[in-house]
Structures are given as C-alpha cells and as structure tokens.
Amino acid sequence: MKAVGARVPRYDGVAHVTGRTVFVEDVEIPGVAWVKALRSPHHHATITKLDTRPAEQMKGVRAVVTAADVPLNVYGHLSALGIPGDEPLLADAEVRYLGQPIAVVAADDEQTAQAAVDAIEIEFEERPALFDVRKAFDPDAPQIHQWGNWYPHFEAGMDRRQIRKGDIDAAFAQADVIVQGVYRPAAIEQLPLETQVCQVVPEANGRLTIYSCTQALYFSMGVVAAHLQQPLNKFKFVGGTVGGGFGGKVDTATETLCSLLALKSGRPTKWRWTREEEFLCSSTRAPWHMEMADAVTKDGWILGRRMITLHDSGAYARFSPYGVTKHAFHHTGAYTIPNLHFDGWCVFTNRTPTSAMRGFGVTSVSFATETHLSRIAEELGIDPFELRLKNANRIGDTSPNGVVYTDPSTVPTILAIADHLGHELPADYRTMTSEPRSDGLLPEHLVAQVGNPEDH
Amino acid sequence: MTVHKGRGIAAIEYPTGMNQNGDPSQAWIKVKPDGRIDVFAGTSDIGNGSKTIQSQIVAETIGVPYEWITYDNSNTDSSPVCTGTFASRATFVAGMAVKKAAERVRERILDIAGKELEIDPADLDIVDGEVIAKGSPQTKISVPDVAAAATWGHGELITGAGAQLKPYAAIVEPETGKVDLPPHSAISYASCAAEVEVDDETGEVRVTRLVQCFDVGRAINPTLVEGQIEGGAIQGLGLGVLETSYPYYPGMEHRGGQFGSYLAPGMEDLPVMDTVLIENPSVDGPYGAKGIGEMANNPQPPAIATAVHDAVGVWVTELPITPERVLRALQRKAAGEGEPTRKGKLIVYDEELSLAAVAHPDAPVRLVVDA
Numbered sequence: 092m093k094a095v096g097a098r099v100p101r102y103d104g105v106a107h108v109t110g111r112t113v114f115v116e117d118v119e120i121p122g123v124a125w126v127k128a129l130r131s132p133h134h135h136a137t138i139t140k141l142d143t144r145p146a147e148q149m150k151g152v153r154a155v156v157t158a159a160d161v162p163l164n165v166y167g168h169l170s171a172l173g174i175p176g177d178e179p180l181l182a183d184a185e186v187r188y189l190g191q192p193i194a195v196v197a198a199d200d201e202q203t204a205q206a207a208v209d210a211i212e213i214e215f216e217e218r219p220a221l222f223d224v225r226k227a228f229d230p231d232a233p234q235i236h237q238w239g240n241w242y243p244h245f246e247a248g249m250d251r252r253q254i255r256k257g258d259i260d261a262a263f264a265q266a267d268v269i270v271q272g273v274y275r276p277a278a279i280e281q282l283p284l285e286t287q288v289c290q291v292v293p294e295a296n297g298r299l300t301i302y303s304c305t306q307a308l309y310f311s312m313g314v315v316a317a318h319l320q321q322p323l324n325k326f327k328f329v330g331g332t333v334g335g336g337f338g339g340k341v342d343t344a345t346e347t348l349c350s351l352l353a354l355k356s357g358r359p360t361k362w363r364w365t366r367e368e369e370f371l372c373s374s375t376r377a378p379w380h381m382e383m384a385d386a387v388t389k390d391g392w393i394l395g396r397r398m399i400t401l402h403d404s405g406a407y408a409r410f411s412p413y414g415v416t417k418h419a420f421h422h423t424g425a426y427t428i429p430n431l432h433f434d435g436w437c438v439f440t441n442r443t444p445t446s447a448m449r450g451f452g453v454t455s456v457s458f459a460t461e462t463h464l465s466r467i468a469e470e471l472g473i474d475p476f477e478l479r480l481k482n483a484n485r486i487g488d489t490s491p492n493g494v495v496y497t498d499p500s501t502v503p504t505i506l507a508i509a510d511h512l513g514h515e516l517p518a519d520y521r522t523m524t525s526e527p528r529s530d531g532l533l534p535e536h537l538v539a540q541v542g543n544p545e546d547h
Numbered sequence: 548m549t550v551h552k553g554r555g556i557a558a559i560e561y562p563t564g565m566n567q568n569g570d571p572s573q574a575w576i577k578v579k580p581d582g583r584i585d586v587f588a589g590t591s592d593i594g595n596g597s598k599t600i601q602s603q604i605v606a607e608t609i610g611v612p613y614e615w616i617t618y619d620n621s622n623t624d625s626s627p628v629c630t631g632t633f634a635s636r637a638t639f640v641a642g643m644a645v646k647k648a649a650e651r652v653r654e655r656i657l658d659i660a661g662k663e664l665e666i667d668p669a670d671l672d673i674v675d676g677e678v679i680a681k682g683s684p685q686t687k688i689s690v691p692d693v694a695a696a697a698t699w700g701h702g703e704l705i706t707g708a709g710a711q712l713k714p715y716a717a718i719v720e721p722e723t724g725k726v727d728l729p730p731h732s733a734i735s736y737a738s739c740a741a742e743v744e745v746d747d748e749t750g751e752v753r754v755t756r757l758v759q760c761f762d763v764g765r766a767i768n769p770t771l772v773e774g775q776i777e778g779g780a781i782q783g784l785g786l787g788v789l790e791t792s793y794p795y796y797p798g799m800e801h802r803g804g805q806f807g808s809y810l811a812p813g814m815e816d817l818p819v820m821d822t823v824l825i826e827n828p829s830v831d832g833p834y835g836a837k838g839i840g841e842m843a844n845n846p847q848p849p850a851i852a853t854a855v856h857d858a859v860g861v862w863v864t865e866l867p868i869t870p871e872r873v874l875r876a877l878q879r880k881a882a883g884e885g886e887p888t889r890k891g892k893l894i895v896y897d898e899e900l901s902l903a904a905v906a907h908p909d910a911p912v913r914l915v916v917d918a
Contacts, residue, residue, distance in 0.1 A: 095603055095834045097768065098770040099599065099613050102599040134799070172569070222798075222799065255723040255724070263916070267892060269892055271916060274897075276786065277786075277796070277867060279786055306632045307629075308622075308631070309631070310630060310631045326623070328623040330621070331590070331592060338633060370809060382914040383914075384914060399914045425560040454841075459849075461557035462864060466862065466896065492725050493725045496734070501558055503825055504761070507760040507823055508758060508823070511758055
C-alpha cells in the first residue's frame with residue numbers, strides 16, 4: 092500500500108480520544124512545588140516598592156524569584172533575525188500591561204503559593220496608558236516604551252517596514268477609479284484546551300528536565316538557556332505532544348521561571364496557568380489597523396495599491412516585527428499588483444503583548460484585500476470571480492518584494508470554486524490558466540505594468 | 548423581522564515555512580533488527596498531525612508499511628533540532644528532514660541487501676517491506692532479513708540522518724523590501740465561498756455554508772488535511788463573527804476570562820462545509836506537499852463580510868461582525884448615512900475609522916492618496 096495519500100488513522104488518535112495520552116499536566120512528579128505569579132494589576136505603572144520577604148518567610152514556601160534572580164532578564168527571542176530584546180522576563184522598574192509577571196513563588200501546594208503571592212508587598216505609581224494604535228503617533232500620546240511608541244529597529248534603522256514597487260504615482264494618475272477603505276480585525280485568543288503548563292525537575296547531575304507544552308522544543312530550549320546563561324546540555328526538554336497551540340505556545344511562557352525556581356529551591360516545580368490566566372495574561376492574536384487605496388481601471392485591472400498598516404504589538408515586541416514583515420511581503424494577496432507603496436508599523440500599546448497565531452501576519456491582510464476586492468467589484472459592476480481571475484498572479488509575475496512566482500494556483504482555485512458553486516463564467520475566463528498572460532484579456536496599454544517581467 | 552441571505556467569495560495565498568527562512572529541521576532514523584523503523588525528530592505535534600504525516604513520509608520513502616514506523620519526538624536528548632511547529636512548516640520543512648533521513652536509510656538497506664543477494668544495489672527496489680531485483684521480482688529479500696543480516700551478520704547499524712534548511716533570505720533593499728532569495732519554501736492557495744443569513748431585527752449573522760477549495764500541493768493524508776481545513780474554517784468563522792478579546796476596545800472592560808464569557812464557535816455555529824482538494828504539486832516539498840495549516844482560517848472572514856453585504860447591503864469591516872455592529876450599520880443606512888464619500892474618481896469608505904479621523908491633526912502617519 093502506498094503510505095503517501097492514504098487515509099491512515101492519526102498516529103496518536105486512539106490515545107487522545109480515550110484519555111490515555113500523557114500531556115505535561117499528566118506527568119506525576121513526587122514532591123513537586125506549585126508555582127504562582129504576582130502579576131501587575133495596572134495597565135501601566137512604575138513599581139515603587141517590592142518586598143518579597145513576607146512571602147519568603149511563610150511556611151511551605153520554597154523559593155521566590157524576582158527580576159534580580161534572572162541571569163539575563165531581557166532576551167530578544169528573535170535576536171538571530173536582528174530583532175533586539177525589549178521584554179523583561181520579570182518586570183523590574185515598570186509594568187506595561189495588566190497581568191505582567193513581577194515575581195513568582197514556589198510552594199508546597201497551590202493554596203500556599205497563592206497566599207505567598209498575596210503576601211508580597213508591592214506599591215505602584217500609575218502612569219497614563221495608550222490603547223488605540225491610531226493615537227500612538229499623536230504629539231500628546233503617552234510614551235509607553237523605551238524605544239518610543241513604535242518599533243524602530245527594522246533594517247538600516249528604519250521605523251517601519253516598507254514596500255516600494257513600480258511607479259505608484261503613475262498608477263494612481265492612470266486609474267479610472269480609486270477605492271479606499273479601512274479594515275480592522277480584532278484581538279482574539281488562540282484558545283487551546285491545554286493552558287500554559289510546565290514542570291521542571293532539577294536532576295542529581297545538575298541538569299534540568301523540563302516538561303514543556305511548547306510548539307517548538309529547541310526554540311524554547313534556546314530561550315531558557317539564554318535567560319539562564321547556560322549551555323544546551325544543561326537541559327532536557329520533554330514534550331512534543333501539545334494540547335493545542337495555534338501559535339500561542341511559540342513564546343516561552345513558563346519554562347524559564349519554573350527552571351529558576353527549581354534551581355533556587357532544589358525542588359521540582361509545576362506551573363499550570365488557570366483558564367483565567369490563559370485568557371487574560373497570555374498573548375493574543377494581534378489586532379490590525381489597515382488602510383488601503385487601490386487604483387483601478389473601469390474594466391477591473393488593479394494598477395496600484397497604497398497601504399498603511401498599524402500592527403498592535405501590545406506592550407512588547409515579541410514576534411511582532413516578524414509578523415509585520417510577513418504581512419508586507421503578502422499585502423497584495425493572491426494577485427499581481429504592479430505598483431505598490433506600503434508602510435507598516437509595529438505600534439506599542441498597553442494591551443497584553445500580541446504574538447503569533449495561526450496565519451500570523453497574513454490573516455489580517457487576507458481580510459483587508461478580499462473585502463476590498465469585493466467592494467471594487469461592486470463599484471465597477473464586475474463579477475467578483477472575474478475581477479479576481481483577471482488580476483490573479485501568474486507564473487512569471489513578481490511578488491511585492493520582487494520574487495518570481497513559479498507555481499501559483501490562484502486561477503485554478505477560483506475556477507474550482509466557481510465550478511463547485513455552478514457559477515457561470517465567460518469562455519475566456521473559464522479556460523484561464525496560471526500560464527503567463529497571452530489570452531488577449533490584457534489591454535495593450537497595460538502590458539508594461541501588469542504583464543510578465545520578461546515582457547518589459 | 549426578515550432573514551436575508553447572502554453569499555461572498557474570497558481567494559487567498561499563504562507561504563509555507565518561516566518568513567525569510569533560516570529555520571532548520573533535522574531528523575534521524577534507526578532500523579531495529581527485525582526491520583522496524585524508529586524515527587527521531589523534534590517536531591511538536593500540536594494536533595496538526597505531524598507524527599502521522601512524517602511517519603507516512605518515512606514509510607513511503609523507505610518502502611515499508613506505515614505500521615512499521617515508530618515516531619519519537621518526545622525529548623531533546625534523542626531528537627535533533629526542529630525550529631518548531633508554526634509557520635505551516637511541519638509537513639514541508641520537517642517533512643523534508645525525515646524524507647532525507649529515510650532516503651539515507653533506504654540506501655543503506657539496499658547496500659546490505661545487495662551484498663546478501665550479490666546484486667548491484669542500483670538494480671534493487673524496496674516495495675512493501677521487500678527488497679526486490681528490478682525486472683526479476685522473484686529475486687528478493689525482506690527488509691526484516693536485511694536488518695537481521697546487518698545486525699547479526701555484518702555488525703552494522705542501519706541508520707540515516709537528514710536536515711532541511713532553506714537559507715536565510717535577506718532584505719537587501721530596506722526601502723523597497725527587495726529580498727535576495729525567495730523568502731518562503733512554497734506558497735499555497737485557496738478559495739472560499741460563504742453563505743450567510745442575516746437577521747435585520749437582531750443583527751445576527753449565521754454562516755450556513757462554507758465551500759472551500761485548497762491547493763494542498765499533495766495530500767499526504769487527505770483525512771488529516773480536510774480536518775485542518777474544516778477546523779481552521781471554524782476558527783475563521785470565530786474571527787469573522789464571534790470572537791474578540793476586548794469587546795469595546797480601546798475600552799478595556801468586559802474582557803472575557805472564562806469560556807462562558809468569551810464567544811468561541813460552538814457546535815450550534817457550525818455551517819455545512821464542502822471541502823475540495825486541489826493537488827498542484829510544489830516543486831521541492833515532500834511528495835509535492837505544501838503547508839496549509841495556518842491559512843485554513845484566513846479566507847472565511849472576508850467571504851463572510853462580503854456575504855453580509857450581499858445580504859443586507861452594509862459593509863462591516865471591523866471584526867467581529869457582531870449583531871451590534873450590523874444593527875448600527877443598518878441604522879446608519881436607514882438614515883441615509885454610511886455611504887462612501889465620492890470626490891472625482893476617489894471613493895472613500897470607512898472614513899470615520901481612519902487615522903485621518905481619529906489621530907491628532909499633527910500626527911505624522913496618514914494614508915495619503917492623490918486622486
């Protein structure tokens with residue numbers, strides 16, 4: 092039997108549906124200490140007093156860890172990609188979002204750990220917070236981040252991700268119609284059934300065994316090793332079977348702090364976030380603010396697009412610059428738009444930091460582009476299938492950043508759905524393929540813009 | 548009260564692998580003395596089915612039954628680097644790593660079988676767990692016998708390692724965004740049609756049917772990829788009409804902290820779904836596969852927004868398309884408001900949501916359009 096193409100059952104499906112899969116939470120470790128976090132009750136504040144001694148003196152408390160205990164408190168998870176770090180593992184001088192961790196406690200049981208957290212003496216001075224990305228650039232906007240209100244570390248010190256292609260002014264001058272709109276998808280939860288959870292065992296040989304629900308074992312191991320300033324052979328990550336992630340378990344949420352507590356207390360540690368913590372303190376999908384204007388001809392050719400995007404990164408950068416770059420690279424969707432002018436910013440707000448979620452960077456622009464194309468089709472009185480087929484990217488066309496498409500299939504997927512719906516199309520659309528345009532649909536005066544690169 | 552029906556479509560694309568690449572996956576495989584295969588990879592299975600898919604790729608590549616494969620991704624002591632399960636990379640990038648490792652194992656099995664059969668390994672093939680001479684299928688030795696010969700006769704361990712890494716694509720012109728290499732492993736494509744019913748009294752949007760065509764390159768396991776597409780569609784439906792972490796953002800009130808106070812799709816929200824797979828093979832993916840895991844929740848929100856407009860004539864471009872937003876839009880429409888501004892050839896929708904309307908007049912960021 093051929094294995095590829097076969098509908099074989101899921102490798103661990105029976106174990107999943109009979110409750111026999113061992114997830115991180117199911118690993119029983121004798122003597123494990125429970126972990127709880129002291130979290131910021133404010134959206135933005137200066138910490139004016141932090142005294143953990145009342146917690147440390149409580150019976151059953153095994154260790155308390157604050158920023159002072161972390162060998163490298165600020166570590167950029169994407170420093171290898173040139174994205175520097177901005178987020179402390181534990182807040183020290185300042186908190187920037189509701190729920191930000193400030194201290195963690197390990198105690199003999201969950202109740203004692205929570206009581207110890209409550210016993211920590213802390214005082215704040217509240218500061219003005221920024222929530223609406225559209226007000227981040229205002230002269231009177233509260234300043235909320237050490238880098239300013241938006242990320243300033245793209246290549247060559249640029250404060251935005253840019254795409255420039257073709258001659259945008261000519262495209263807008265040549266257009267018969269310009270359609271402009273605003274698109275704003277919301278922050279949503281990744282919503283895995285398994286909340287953030289981890290257990291760490293300090294082994295007799297000095298290593299740490301880390302039971303982790305990470306989506307990325309080696310990536311997370313690198314993050315923990317960097318914060319602890321230890322080589323990789325100090326750690327054994329155990330995991331690989333995750334109760335849902337959807338992007339929310341790429342950031343390393345629990346492993347480093349559990350490791351620090353295990354090292355400080357000499358005890359195994361366990362941190363299982365409550366459902367409420369999962370909702371309120373873990374990263375969300377980013378909300379995006381997108382404005383686009385398309386220069387179109389009355390017969391439906393999209394000649395150019397001007398677009399600005401504000402990505403709401405929340406309080407820290409995390410993977411946001413990566414998401415904005417990916418967004419920029421794909422901001423024309425499945426179409427060839429020859430003239431482009433795109434600016435995208437990672438804007439900081441006092442929201443829970445946003446990060447990866449299924450479709451990172453592109454879910455937003457798929458919504459904007461496709462809703463926008465539907466509006467254009469309506470404005471021009473053109474069949475929405477035909478408008479899309481006309482502008483679909485073809486073999487040899489180039490992407491926003493100049494990459495030649497070798498195997499696009501916008502045309503076949505649109506034809507397939509038209510066929511499935513029984514939607515009638517004229518013969519020259521019905522027979523369209525992804526091959527370079529030679530079907531006479533493209534008017535002569537647009538060939539230099541919309542045609543294939545070898546044509547001009 | 549009237550329920551209005553509408554339909555909208557969307558067509559999308561999505562990259563496979565980390566944007567700008569540079570994201571390695573590695574794997575190694577050993578063969579037990581009875582020919583059973585142990586795969587070690589560091590790819591987390593987050594419910595996407597990567598254990599199954601990678602096992603299928605290994606079985607196919609070596610030429611043995613799927614049931615002979617044991618897959619171990621349980622720890623970093625025994626498994627090599629995998630950058631992780633994100634960026635739709637587990638089937639394509641990590642799948643290529645196990646495929647390359649399996650190709651090495653296949654070569655080693657053929658080498659030892661060649662010695663046993665006294666035939667040039669180039670003239671041998673592996674089919675269903677048996678090494679057979681090409682053109683002479685009665686001349687054969689089973690893979691278990693090869694593994695036994697390696698273990699007890701030749702004193703060798705049959706093993707193979709593989710790695711997949713597409714080099715980092717640098718942005719060589721920050722002003723234009725130009726890159727020096729393709730910044731993805733492949734691009735996948737999909738189209739979606741949403742059919743909705745909109746109640747003009749309550750504002751409720753009900754998605755009744757989703758038709759989706761996905762170019763998956765090659766369906767390594769059609770059941771699993773259909774599951775990805777349909778599961779993703781429900782997440783897209785949530786993004787489109789139900790879910791929000793902050794219902795009144797930039798107000799911070801009413802943030803849901805429990806399942807009961809956060810509206811994720813439930814069984815009662817599920818539409819009828821038709822899923823159509825297209826196989827337009829990728830040039831260099833494992834058996835032509837592309838990654839479609841993430842994009843599965845991308846086409847529904849715009850198809851739904853368009854269907855809502857088709858049904859009741861209003862565009863709601865802030866998500867989710869809640870009953871409140873639909874009713875407010877219908878009220879504005881009834882009052883003769885909410886139409887785009889038309890100045891010459893410029894047609895401006897959603898002006899009230901724009902930076903121009905909300906930001907300080909001296910703020911430097913605006914969408915500037917010369918009509």
